[in-house]
Amino acid sequence: MSRARSAFGFAGRGLPAALFAGILVAVAVLHLTPLRERLDGAALDLTQRLARAVAPRPAIEEVVIVGIDEETERRFPEPFALWHRPLGEALAAIAQGNPRLVALDIALPEQSYDSLIPGLDAALIRGLVAAKHPDRLVVGLKLDAHGKSQKVDNLLLAAIGLDALGLAYVTVDRDGTARRVAPARGGDGTGLPLMTERIGRRLGLDQSPGIIDFACGRPLRYVPMQDVLDWGKERPDALAIAFAGKIVLVGKVGPDEDPVRQPLSLADWMPDASAPPGVVLLAQTVRAMQSGRIVGELPGSALAALVAVCAAVVLVGGGLWRTWAAAGLLLSGVVL
Structure with a gap:
């Protein structure tokens, strides 16, 4: 014994x-x-x-999502590639609210459709220019199946400027879950930074790689894009209340729109989702960067x-x- x-x-x-x-x-x-x-x-x-x-941790709450949802799509039944006017008007309305930064997490048209519907390009360009001034616009470029960044119509690109572009992809682990911030790998051949890097540079935030803290901040909500359009016509005061000094992210928020697997869902409108929309991940990444909650790895x-x-x-x-x-x-x- x-x-x-x-x-x-x-x-x-x-x-x-x-x-x-x-x-x-x-x-x-x-x-x-x-x-x-x-x-x-x-x-x-x-x-x-x-x-x-x-014990959820506090965060700097300056991120606002403007969401394109099912009701938005019902209100504008045209193909998304022809949404120049509503997108332009929404961007102009957001700019009227005097935000700190505007980031588009949506694919802009690859070609002009003015020959089909005259005036489309001008309508979107007006909104892009309003959102950009003064140097506060970031536009995400989606990647195709081969890892190459999408093309943008030359007129729109001239209005945006190369210094506003960022690659709209995220680093995922072997199991397909996005947990970390990492610099762009440069495999698309453009030499562009990630969208999160571009936003971080504009805001003067630390760019160190690390783990995104999903335990910080309140659940994320969104302002429907159609509400923004209505405020622009009827309630300009609401624009200032919603957007003044804020970081405004425009993206699709439907259940099947740009899903990205995440450790947990911070989307207030789909709390049980295993793969919330990518704009939710973008919002939490920016919020964690602002709050010093990108945790370095050993x-x-x-x-x-x-x-x-x-x-x-x-x-x-x-x-x-x-x-x-x-x-x-x-x-x-x-x-x-």
């Missing part, structure tokens, strides 16, 4: 070292397989959900140091509680 308790309690000197060496080998193998990344993602998601449920050198410290605790100190405490510390550092 005494002998069994002694072995289980790591009273001998050789067993702790052998056990911890086995843990180190297991950790090394884990890092070489996709399993580590999946465990990492699952642990991050669980942590974010628990933190939001138990670099490889720091992880190596953590391994060394844990090994020293076990091999020098010994003992059951020290061994398991060090093992837990090491595994938490590896997984999280």
